[in-house]
Amino acid sequence: MQQLFQNAQIAGPDGSLLAVDILVTDGIIEKFLPAGGQRTPQGIIASDLHGLFVMPGGVDGHVHFDDPGFTEREDFATGTMQAAAGGVTTIVDMPCTSLPPVTTADNFRIKLRAVAPKAYVDFAFWGGTTPTFIDSGAYRRLLPELKELGVVGIKAYTISGMQTYPRLDTRQMVMLFEAARDFNMLVAVHAEDYFLATYYTEKIIREGRTDPLAYKDGRTYDAEPLAISTVLALARREQTRVHIVHMSTSAGVDLVRQAKGQGIDATAETCPHYLLLNREDFVRLGSVAKCTPPLRDRYDNEVLWAGLLDGTVDYVTTDHAAGIYPLEKVMDNIWKAYAGMPGVQLRVPLILQEACNVRGMNLYRLGEILSTNPAKRLGLFPRKGILAVGSDADFACIDLNADWTVHAQDLFAKNKYTPFEGWKLRGAVRQTYVRGAKVYDSSAVFPAGPGYGTFIKAG
Template sequence: MKPCQVKRKWKAVYIQIAMGNYCGYFLEGREKLTMASTKTAFRGSRVVLEGSVEKACIVVENGKIVEILTGDSVDDINIEDYCKVKRKWKAVYIQIAMGNYCGYFLEGREKLTMASTKTAFRGSRVVLEGSVEKACIVVENGKIVEILTGDSVDDINIEDYCKVIDAGDDVIMPGVVDSHVHVNEPGRTMWEGYWTATSAAAVGGTTTIVDMPLNCIPSTTSLSALETKLKYAQHKCFVDVGFWGGIVPNNQDELVPMLNAGVLGFKCFLIHSGVDDFPAVTRSDLEAAMEILKDTDAVVLFHAEMDCSCGSVSTGEPKAYKTFLESRPEIMEIEAIKLVCEMCLKYRVRCHIVHLSSASALPLIVEAKRMGAPLTVETCHHYLSLDAETIPEGATEFKCCPPIRSKTNQELLWEGLRQGEIDMVVSDHSPCTPDLKDKETGDFTTAWGGIASVQFGLSLFWTSCQRYGFSLNDVVRLLCSNTAQLAGLGDRKGAIKIGYDADFVIWDPYSSFQITEGMVRHKNKLTPYCGRKFQGVVKTTILGGTTIHENNVLVRIPVGNFLLRNGEV
């Protein structure tokens, strides 16, 4: 670690840091080297001691608890007794953002001098609005405060920054915003959880996820269920996390309270969701919910399939993918999307179609938008990179709903992206335990439907982009900007702009890698992408100006925040 620059007549402040234990600070002065106190104090109002939870201060030295203070003495500790420099000068006070060693204060004989709290990120391929160019992004307090371009990038004075990260020819772009992730905590943490889902996201260059209201237990369909979910997610998120609420029959009175408590919008199903505690809504349920939400800026997300008795009840081979595909024909999506368009035009509530798989429905969507419907639509990486013709027999890791369709359909989805008819691309990360995939029998008709991919979205999309001529600016638009807008985060996420959160991914668009089970960070490793080779290697992920992942090494302590509609927590 390079020393922080302190502009004084003394040489420098060198800092030895054990992550999470900010002690052992050294000051090199005129005569000799002296070491500060090695004691660290951990204090709080809710410390769990033997038989009690109370205000306390735990004093630690050499990795052991050496003292426990309680009561009024907690507030009376002398901070100079901890990690203190024992010289005739007063003290060294240190402000640390984990992974970003800046903001050091030195109090000497005459005055207080502060090192810069600014960090610079520069490179020759920075994805800005409408361009990819040489740029330097200046970050302070987690926000972008300045963007330099042209010759000024090479002329910066590195002593004006506590740290300069030079990406060279690697790409610097906004962190991916994945607005469709199933984390499943609480209740189904054997499927996934916040710790594993968000660590996988971070390693893949995603800095924000929005968690779906199912398949956790309880489903997020009430204020109390939301409060439970927030409790379980605390201190487990490596990236920033927002939350969708759910619309189910007879919960319309819960919608505004959930909205006021911070959900970013609501999701509903027009067909059985796969779990009984998140039932599908009827037209009358939708009417009741839309009536309540029409005076808000909330968005309603639709799983747009309807059971219209049009799927075949096949007696075909259950291990054959064709058998499953015929049970979920495109007409099921088309009929559901007709209803979504009707509701959107009638109530003028923002509506969003999740995981579109059938390109046949695009004309309906285009026409509704032409008529003024506030309607958006997403598709998923698996629909753009996998096709029905190449799915092996019994390979149930490929099963999802709606299903992966033909290569011809896939080409039409890409054309929909090119024409702007499809607004964004997401993972729909929906893992489960291996036994639910029925790998032993290979039965597509009984296996759980869901694909795990939150770690690999950027590389999956970029690999396909090479074949279809999509640019880095297209990647940012479809994976970052538009997904942030959907979740109501478009004023702070999804772009490199002054005032926005300093969330970046630095990646090499030319290098390739093969996905192996050992590199998968989400809890259950089964994924249809294992063994496949993809282009685009993520090197560094930055959240709020702090490096949370670098060269496959993740920070040990989660630093993500909750992104609530009424403010960040």
Template sequence: MHVYDLVVIGGNVIFPDAIEQTDIAVHNGKIAHIGRLSAPDIAGAVQVIHADGMQVMAGMIDAHVHFNEPGFGDWEGFKTGSAALAAGGCTTYMDMPLNGVPPTVTTAALEWKRELAAGHSHVDYGCWGGLVPGNLEEMEALSEQGVCGFKAFMSAPGDPDEEAFRNVDDTTLLEGMQRIARIGRVLALHAESEPVVSKLTASLLAEGRTTAADYSASRPIEAELEAVIQALEYGKQTGCPLHFVHISSAAAVQMIQNARTEGMDVTLETCPHYLTLTDQDLEQIGPAAKCAPPLRSLEEQELLWQCIAAGQIDMITSDHSPCPTALKTDAAHMFEAWGGISGAQHSLELMISEGYVKRGLPLPLISRMVSLAPAQRFGLYPQKGEIGIGADADLVIVDLDTSYTVDQEQLLYRHKHSPYVGREIFCQVQLTMVRGHIVYTREHGMTDEPIGQSLCIPNEKPLSLF
């Protein structure tokens, strides 16, 4: 008989390529056994979790969140942001170098961010470094300190603070790619053309056009495509591994897919809001649904789902970009409202509800997109990303037989707004476990003590997914 710290029995375990009704045993925070357990092994376990009829998945790895520390006062913060992630079945996240002041573009800023996160995160976390004008000499040191990669904006982030994150000029982008290729990291890109966006925005505002439809028109798909083309060309010149964040159009997906077919080391993500909300929702919901790139048409949304079914989109991230509610509700018009969606709490449930329940996409495919692919791409595999012997016991149990409607009071964000309030979701997370510690249950909510650990990513060549 083995003595395990915890066993999960009877669940439908989601592996990257299969589903099997079986048991999982955990010892010292790691998965120690997968397979049917004997009665003595179950009886001897310190804790037994019955998962009969439910799905047991690797915890989501959200590679794109903004928790607004340091310097943003009463904005989101690590404690509330990580609690929302845990309630949504996420066990690891990667915090972007913005929005925070100072942004994570120096080793001093990285150290400060980690100090603020220590003891306040409910789930494990890593940090992105930034590529901005003036910090090229910091990049190697940031890599040595274990950032998971670097993030650059090809359009203006929109924060007026003098110390805030800035978009790259062409020279910085090209030289930054050269350095990142030598270092052996990934460059994540917000791909919207600043010349296109700024020109259209100025023209629309000059005409007094400030509606939701006008905001969408200021950031067309063409702006995304132009930036993707430029970045891919620089990537070919430098050999820099690229990752495109929050891609919103099927045409951009196809461009990136073509580059990959030609041998480029490039991946991409999209977000639940592009798969569940449209430009019509922006008009109806208002600024709570404002983001950049903006929400697209229903036809474009369906094309993105087709890309997912064809295996052309690598991963799903939340791009959780929260703010105090007043920055949404008190803005004079859509252009002035904060551009970011609070969605981290529902990413996994939305993907299962919309992808599996409504469209019949396989659960292993969804698991690969939310867990395995980000773990592989950003240096966490095989420690995290799938249910396997020796991996961290980062598990989420999901009930497919429970539906619920998102209510504002259920939100664990510091500022309780979300475009998903009032939306029915056709599954529900029942339990989230990080390294064998239960951090959330639907019955009891969050555990009191944040146990998340900082992850320093080894300075190794990023894993190509193809």
């Protein structure tokens, strides 16, 4: 099947906009043509994009869609509907917040069977392992099996709130790093020092504090750079590819910048909430804004932005993790609230607003930090993450001049809440295409429907 997408505006590498028509054959980009230069030959299906800005479809490298196992929080249908509506064409789901966790080939297949019929956009999986598998030696057999099935890498925690997915201690982490190097796998680490965060948290709980900042003070700032230092040292020692997830601190940015300068194969992501929210928002919003790691300070926002602009921070993910609302998310005692916030539907417009409209980033770089860079790091490139001949026709079509206001009620989420309620943004996703098929239209809603999204094997 041939399609011609007419009157698209795409960003050139210098950020300037070019008006093009995009010829797509069987869901793959075949050719870029000057806009409006051709009559549509017979047999080609034409879609006029009326000058919408077309960005490579967003790749969110870090989401928790909770399926199967915790589907009262989110499921793959509601998760990928939000992705589609947010201009995201590929999501990468974490191994830890579904049951069973994706730590064996059998568990991988159980998850794939459960979620594939619900997917509105394409998806990939992170794999995982457990302290038990490492201590027994089974991980040396299990990791290559997961790699063969196409996981993007292995996720590990230095601290974990999940009984079904415990943390690794430093000895176990070294063993994982050795194996990941041997099998050429990426390791993503949630980096907060267990002992530091636990010590201060218990101390503050004993003092009787239950306010939002008690949680922030307990999961102390220094826990993140301490754990990142350990991870980077192990990566250097063992020659392992590592990725720091949801980096939240200014000190973390400095450490990653230094590590890259030393030639360590390390990358880092941050999230919209670490770029745009801080202590004052946590005080104002309370438990709704509880996440792990906690929101930090205005200074950290600024250093993270600087890191994103200079390439130290490679890309932006959401760490989308919804709690049951209001049951798990609205309460006075901060310790009892679920830690996590949704975000997959808002990532592209929030970052477009702040990075481009406010801070002057060009629209090509926007595509890199929201699509190209995660696709490259996670082995999905060049099939995903770029507008190029031979790549999948995954498009986020955006009206750059549309002003709108964020309302949780408008999200396609199972649990409708957001710490960005009431934010005024310029730039709205109007249509989203995955492999040439329209998966979202701001009027017709979800034309391709559930089950259209397919598993993308990392290479």
